[in-house]
Amino acid sequence: MKKSLLLLLGASAMFSAQITLTKAANDPISGNVINYNHVTGAVNNSATGANTVFSNGGLTMGISSVTTYSTPTSAEITTFPGSTIKMIDGATTIYYKASTTKLEITGIVNPQLTLNFSVDNGTYNNYPTTYGPAQNDTAKGTFSSSAANGLFSGTMTAQADAYGTLIIGNQTYSNVLRVKYTQNLNLYASFDVIYANPIGTATNTSYAYYDASHRYALLSSTSGNVSVPLLSINQTVGTALALNEAFLATSNTVKKENLVVYPNPAQDFIGFKGNTDNYSKANIYSLDGKLVKTSDVKSGNIQISDLPPASYFIEISGKNATDTKNTKFIKK
Numbered sequence: 613m614k615k616s617l618l619l620l621l622g623a624s625a626m627f628s629a630q631i632t633l634t635k636a637a638n639d640p641i642s643g644n645v646i647n648y649n650h651v652t653g654a655v656n657n658s659a660t661g662a663n664t665v666f667s668n669g670g671l672t673m674g675i676s677s678v679t680t681y682s683t684p685t686s687a688e689i690t691t692f693p694g695s696t697i698k699m700i701d702g703a704t705t706i707y708y709k710a711s712t713t714k715l716e717i718t719g720i721v722n723p724q725l726t727l728n729f730s731v732d733n734g735t736y737n738n739y740p741t742t743y744g745p746a747q748n749d750t751a752k753g754t755f756s757s758s759a760a761n762g763l764f765s766g767t768m769t770a771q772a773d774a775y776g777t778l779i780i781g782n783q784t785y786s787n788v789l790r791v792k793y794t795q796n797l798n799l800y801a802s803f804d805v806i807y808a809n810p811i812g813t814a815t816n817t818s819y820a821y822y823d824a825s826h827r828y829a830l831l832s833s834t835s836g837n838v839s840v841p842l843l844s845i846n847q848t849v850g851t852a853l854a855l856n857e858a859f860l861a862t863s864n865t866v867k868k869e870n871l872v873v874y875p876n877p878a879q880d881f882i883g884f885k886g887n888t889d890n891y892s893k894a895n896i897y898s899l900d901g902k903l904v905k906t907s908d909v910k911s912g913n914i915q916i917s918d919l920p921p922a923s924y925f926i927e928i929s930g931k932n933a934t935d936t937k938n939t940k941f942i943k944k
Contacts, residue, residue, distance in 0.1 A: 631775070631789045631824045633741035638827055639710055640681045642697050646828050647903055648853040650674035651780075655833040655852045657790075657819045662743070664776035666790065666821065668831065671781055671852075673859035677702060679828075692719035693730055702851075714738045717751075717768075724838050724847050725814060727764060727797070729753040734768040734795065741791060746771040755799055755814070759843050764814065765807045766797030778821050780831055780858040785823050788830065793818045799840060812840030830855055857897060860925050860938045873926060877942035881913040884928070891928040891937070898924060919943045 651671040659666050684695045684707060695707040695718045707719035716733035720726065734751030741747070747770045755764045770793050778788040794817050798810035818834035833852040838845060872885035894914060896905040907914045909928055920943070927938040 631787055631822065633737060633739065633772070633789065633791070633822060635710075635712070635715075635739045637824075638737070638741075638822065639715055639739075640697055640699060640708065641827070642681050642683045644681045644827075645902060646679040646681075647856045647897065648677045648679060649856045649859055650677055651831075651852045651854050655819070655831065657792075657833060659776070659790075660774045662775060664774050666774070666776060666778040666788065666831075669779045669781060671854065673781075673854075673856075676856065677853055679853075692728060694718050694733065708736065709733055722849075724757065724836075724849060726756045727753060727814070728755070735770070736768070736793070737770055737791075741770065741772055741789075743772045743775050743789060751795070751797065754802075757838075757845075759845055760799075760811075760840060762802045762811065763800040763804065763807065764797045765800070766795065766814075768796075769794045778823070778830060780854050783858045785821075785830055788821050788823045791820050791822065793820070811842055812838070812845065814838050826855070828855070829853075830858065857925055860897070860927060873939055873941045877944045878916060879944045880917045881915050882926070882941060883913045884909070890930045892930055894926060894928045896924050896926050898922065916943050 652674045653671045655671065656666065656668050679699060679701045681697055681699050684692070684698045688698065688707065689695050692707040694709040694716075696710045697708050699706045699708070704720070704722040706717060709716045709718050714735050715737045716735050718729050718733055729751055730753045732750055732752035735747060735749035738747045749768050750766070751768050752765045753763070755762055770791055772789050772791045774790040775788060778785040795815065797814040798807070799812040799814060800807050800810055814837070816834065816836040818832060820829035821831040822829055831852075831854045833850070835848070835850040837848045873882050874885055875882070891909045894907045894909050895903055896907075896916070896919070898904050904919065904924070905914075905916070923940060923942050925938060925940050
């Protein structure tokens with residue numbers, strides 16, 4: 613009877629396993645370049661709670677999008693005090709302050725609005741981030757746009773509100789934690805220093821899906837709105853990105869023939885079995901979608917002795933978009 617009870621408890625623990633976001637595993641690192649793709653189709657964020665399934669099998673690959681992290685310049689730190697790292701994602705730049713226990717936003721710059729959190733930084737993540745409790749913080753500073761300038765004040769919330777299995781296209785990721793981020797900011801005229809009469813709002817809701825094998829989100833979606841009725845401003849912007857590894861083996865443009873890499877696992881070099889006459893370039897990606905090596909297919913074997921032991925995706929391509937093959941290999 614005791615043995616049966618222990619087995620049941622063990623099964624329950626496995627079923628309810630969940631990850632925790634930590635500074636060591638999830639804080640952004642200067643110099644990282646993350647290869648994403650915009651997704652075609654609407655991200656389904658409706659699932660909540662424990663041991664759920666995030667069903668996004670209908671998403672397909674859109675255009676590529678590269679996210680980079682770097683160290684702010686001295687001029688940027690002067691403008692956005694306390695910044696230690698910046699993220700550039702398309703037309704949006706976000707400045708962060710990384711400390712021992714949290715990651716705070718010090719500034720957001722995009723074509724619609726610039727927010728400077730110089731009065732009160734807004735907390736993005738408190739570490740550790742675990743399923744359940746909401747993390748609430750206040751934020752305050754100045755805003756500027758092509759139509760108006762002034763002050764802002766409001767709240768920011770991060771909550772890991774669900775965990776379970778994530779399906780993107782034909783890829784399935786287990787033990788995924790979903791974090792919902794919301795920002796609700798009121799905009800004020802520059803002379804309204806007591807924040808009495810808001811002239812508009814800037815709101816944003818985003819969802820990010822993390823697993824234990826990747827530092828950055830596997831999938832994210834964002835919807836933001838800036839509204840200033842007196843100036844007839846009402847702008848809504850939305851975007852959704854997935855690590856490009858989610859589509860490396862599922863893109864509709866990928867040919868169905870198998871690409872055989874040998875030896876696999878490999879230690880010093882890899883080669884290809886089959887006809888590669890139509891292919892010229894090989895890209896090797898880490899499992900978080902980062903491009904780590906590029907080589908000429910026609911030069912023969914590809915040296916991989918310089919790569920750390922891990923699993924990788926390799927993609928070979930030619931002149932035409934349809935001439936693309938990819939597979940996974942292991943570096944010993």
